Amino acid sequence: MSTWYLGIDLGGSNISAALMDSQGRMRHLKKIKTLAHEGRAKVLSRIIEIAKAVPQEAGIKPQSVLAIGIGAPGIIDVPNGVVLYSPNLPGWKKVPIKKTLQTALKKPVVIDNDANVAAYGEKWQGAGRKYKDIVVYTLGTGVGGGIIVDGEIFHGHSDAAGELGHMTIIPDGPRCGCGNHGCVEALVSGTAIARMAREALAKITQSMLYELCGKIPNEVTAKMVFQAARKGDQLALEIVTQTGQYLGIAIANTINLLNPELIIIGGGVSGAGELLLRPARAEVKRRALKDSLACVKIVAAQLGDQAGVIGAAGIAILAKSTRNNHPGRRRTA
Amino acid sequence: MSTWYLGIDLGGSNISAALMDSQGRMRHLKKIKTLAHEGRAKVLSRIIEIAKAVPQEAGIKPQSVLAIGIGAPGIIDVPNGVVLYSPNLPGWKKVPIKKTLQTALKKPVVIDNDANVAAYGEKWQGAGRKYKDIVVYTLGTGVGGGIIVDGEIFHGHSDAAGELGHMTIIPDGPRCGCGNHGCVEALVSGTAIARMAREALAKITQSMLYELCGKIPNEVTAKMVFQAARKGDQLALEIVTQTGQYLGIAIANTINLLNPELIIIGGGVSGAGELLLRPARAEVKRRALKDSLACVKIVAAQLGDQAGVIGAAGIAILAKSTRNNHPGRRRTA
Numbered sequence: 269m270s271t272w273y274l275g276i277d278l279g280g281s282n283i284s285a286a287l288m289d290s291q292g293r294m295r296h297l298k299k300i301k302t303l304a305h306e307g308r309a310k311v312l313s314r315i316i317e318i319a320k321a322v323p324q325e326a327g328i329k330p331q332s333v334l335a336i337g338i339g340a341p342g343i344i345d346v347p348n349g350v351v352l353y354s355p356n357l358p359g360w361k362k363v364p365i366k367k368t369l370q371t372a373l374k375k376p377v378v379i380d381n382d383a384n385v386a387a388y389g390e391k392w393q394g395a396g397r398k399y400k401d402i403v404v405y406t407l408g409t410g411v412g413g414g415i416i417v418d419g420e421i422f423h424g425h426s427d428a429a430g431e432l433g434h435m436t437i438i439p440d441g442p443r444c445g446c447g448n449h450g451c452v453e454a455l456v457s458g459t460a461i462a463r464m465a466r467e468a469l470a471k472i473t474q475s476m477l478y479e480l481c482g483k484i485p486n487e488v489t490a491k492m493v494f495q496a497a498r499k500g501d502q503l504a505l506e507i508v509t510q511t512g513q514y515l516g517i518a519i520a521n522t523i524n525l526l527n528p529e530l531i532i533i534g535g536g537v538s539g540a541g542e543l544l545l546r547p548a549r550a551e552v553k554r555r556a557l558k559d560s561l562a563c564v565k566i567v568a569a570q571l572g573d574q575a576g577v578i579g580a581a582g583i584a585i586l587a588k589s590t591r592n593n594h595p596g597r598r599r600t601a
Numbered sequence: 602m603s604t605w606y607l608g609i610d611l612g613g614s615n616i617s618a619a620l621m622d623s624q625g626r627m628r629h630l631k632k633i634k635t636l637a638h639e640g641r642a643k644v645l646s647r648i649i650e651i652a653k654a655v656p657q658e659a660g661i662k663p664q665s666v667l668a669i670g671i672g673a674p675g676i677i678d679v680p681n682g683v684v685l686y687s688p689n690l691p692g693w694k695k696v697p698i699k700k701t702l703q704t705a706l707k708k709p710v711v712i713d714n715d716a717n718v719a720a721y722g723e724k725w726q727g728a729g730r731k732y733k734d735i736v737v738y739t740l741g742t743g744v745g746g747g748i749i750v751d752g753e754i755f756h757g758h759s760d761a762a763g764e765l766g767h768m769t770i771i772p773d774g775p776r777c778g779c780g781n782h783g784c785v786e787a788l789v790s791g792t793a794i795a796r797m798a799r800e801a802l803a804k805i806t807q808s809m810l811y812e813l814c815g816k817i818p819n820e821v822t823a824k825m826v827f828q829a830a831r832k833g834d835q836l837a838l839e840i841v842t843q844t845g846q847y848l849g850i851a852i853a854n855t856i857n858l859l860n861p862e863l864i865i866i867g868g869g870v871s872g873a874g875e876l877l878l879r880p881a882r883a884e885v886k887r888r889a890l891k892d893s894l895a896c897v898k899i900v901a902a903q904l905g906d907q908a909g910v911i912g913a914a915g916i917a918i919l920a921k922s923t924r925n926n927h928p929g930r931r932r933t934a
Binding site (some may be wrong): 304343352381400401413415417422423424426427428429430431432434435436438439446447448509517520521524525526527528529554555557559560562563564 | 664676685733734746748750755756757758760761762764765767768769770771772778780781850853854855857858859860861862887888889891892893895896897
């Protein structure tokens, strides 16, 4: 009998679930709306529903699903499987998601932070397959991070490690959503890129961007910036280059601190590709110590928005194979 | 028969060696000049000499010394025990120190980077005794760093991790010895503090500092700055406060990335005590994420300049007890 693992990616907008085998082959993928505003009980029901529906739709017996892994946004108590709180899921405070789902689904459930899980997905089946010491930047509306050490998720002391988006690189820089100033997230996220474009268009309208946003600077998006940059628009190119330089400072810092062998850049913003990565690499070269620089590569992510759901199946496999509640670094505490 | 471990701290100026038991009790300590300019063969002889002299002076039989640990400056190939190169030891390139000493002394020898070893010393017998996830900043002429994860030295992929002094926090800041601009080391080291004082005294002479340096701004030292600050001198206080703020940015970044339970601040600059730590803590509070901040303490180191020699004995014990060439994180590669 084939055996399967279910990965679930719980997001503020969508819940995705994938059925995978231990070799990383995906059998079935399903996506539904989270409808987070309806409250946590409804969202939990919806997770249970999708966890039952996916094997059924794939024609797989429920008992051949061995374990379930979940990536969830926010602060997670990993060993106990509790969402402590989540800015993206209104009303979620101390939600014992692991216990609830184990009771409902009669299977081992393991949960981790969504950025960690996506990083693990890239390590298991994406750009990091052949590597063990990896740092993953996920550049989207915000900036997520995941640190993989010796092939496992690095959690830190209270499961809060890997917040690469909240490293300060310009102490008096723009205010970040976290309250601090000059965080990577306030400089390199899609939101930050749109802000830079908006501010630039308030002064300069001689740009393709001005047309793209319908001459309303407040409507400009990061996507429009990349679009204009690809067509050679000077202003857009300057914004993307500046963003790449900020990203490069952040990457150099993680290289000097963690000495990884691979840096993976994913998320929507990374769609800018070499336009972003070229200035980032140049900045890294200027700032990283040469011994650490010599052994590290900087590459694009490979799994796109499936990194989370794939990584979630991956941590389920880990949890099952090590009989360990705590995916990633084994803790003796 | 009691058994002993020998810790050796190889520095650019001095070689220290201490005989310790497995409980961390020190039996004998000896210090000699490195005389690095005489070349590596002479320095290696001097290490062998002190390694033989210490048990002898303590009245300990050579065979009751079970293993030797060494902290050395520079880039170390830890598993093979080779000093790849060392800016502080002229002529040291690919020196197989472990093999040389094992042959001469007929004992297991283990070697690691001096900042890592000092960090491990504080973990084993200093301020970090009761903790497992620790970041250590050593603020001296330069800024050294050590990361302890789950009680062991974190090495990274090629033994180059933990370079906290080369994190960029002011991208267009002063040039660092490493070639980069705005590194922690270029802002928080004793050298950086002296530079700030020198620059300030070029403009303002209304300060106790101006008298302390004999009215020659080029002669001002970090020590004079702390001395004047403790006496309430305005200019000196501003410099120390600014330095503390820079240190706080660096600490906040390591908290957000690594989520440790303890930050230890050591080295000569940390002698400024609360004058430095108070502004650092305030900056950390502004910049660290609240979940990581809630579980971390920032404290002063306890072992002073003995952290290295104690930590060196500590890694010898680890190596002996785990029969592992690689102190710290066990690697499967």
